[in-house]
Amino acid sequence: DTEVTQTPKHLVMGMTNKKSLKCEQHMGHRAMYWYKQKAKKPPELMFVYSYEKLSINESVPSRFSPECPNSSLLNLHLHALQPEDSALYLCASSLLAGKRNIQYFGAGTRLSVL
Amino acid sequence: AQSVTQPDIHITVSEGASLELRCNYSYGATPYLFWYVQSPGQGLQLLLKYFSGDTLVQGIKGFEAEFKRSQSSFNLRKPSVHWSDAAEYFCAVVKGEYGNKLVFGAGTILRVKS
Numbered sequence: 001d002t003e004v005t006q007t008p009k010h011l012v013m014g015m016t017n018k019k020s021l022k023c024e025q026h027m028g029h030r031a032m033y034w035y036k037q038k039a040k041k042p043p044e045l046m047f048v049y050s051y052e053k054l055s056i057n058e059s060v061p062s063r064f065s066p067e068c069p070n071s072s073l074l075n076l077h078l079h080a081l082q083p084e085d086s087a088l089y090l091c092a093s094s095l096l097a098g099k100r101n102i103q104y105f106g107a108g109t110r111l112s113v114l
Numbered sequence: 115a116q117s118v119t120q121p122d123i124h125i126t127v128s129e130g131a132s133l134e135l136r137c138n139y140s141y142g143a144t145p146y147l148f149w150y151v152q153s154p155g156q157g158l159q160l161l162l163k164y165f166s167g168d169t170l171v172q173g174i175k176g177f178e179a180e181f182k183r184s185q186s187s188f189n190l191r192k193p194s195v196h197w198s199d200a201a202e203y204f205c206a207v208v209k210g211e212y213g214n215k216l217v218f219g220a221g222t223i224l225r226v227k228s
Contacts, residue, residue, distance in 0.1 A: 043158070045215055
């Protein structure tokens, strides 16, 4: 089973709202990732967690706040977003962080910021 | 810096015809390369990977790819395309000091005509 589950599938929020995206995996993976994919563009890495610790932040604005409360769960807290933040947000996980580790992706959350 | 280039934005093939999607990489040492497929509005599914060893790698859904160091290429092939193969295909390379970043090419949209 290589399933990464993301909820919700769709989210519409205003610029003053606070919302959270959730990602879950039960494969025993210890690395988890957030990617942002704008329309007609490839995914771009936002954050990497390794053993529940943030290891990479790709200079993402502070209105995006990741959290990894345990090894199976990854959240992305959203606050005061801008319309240009509308995108597909993809979560991925791998057994470990590192070159030979395959990343498995969830179906994504499509976010619209009004 | 490690990167991949997909020179074809769109490719259209007839159902039953053969397919080759191009990917060129930029990296001094042996790269860690992947091909992913993304159906509209969906997450990414791994088709195949190359880490080392045999330069012809087999993947799921009848896809294969050949690593050619002399040409800095990792092209994806399928001998006979099915209508369900219509999707966007991304080549990706591992990047970063610890190899925990995945960088994607711009993607190639495959259209299949009946």
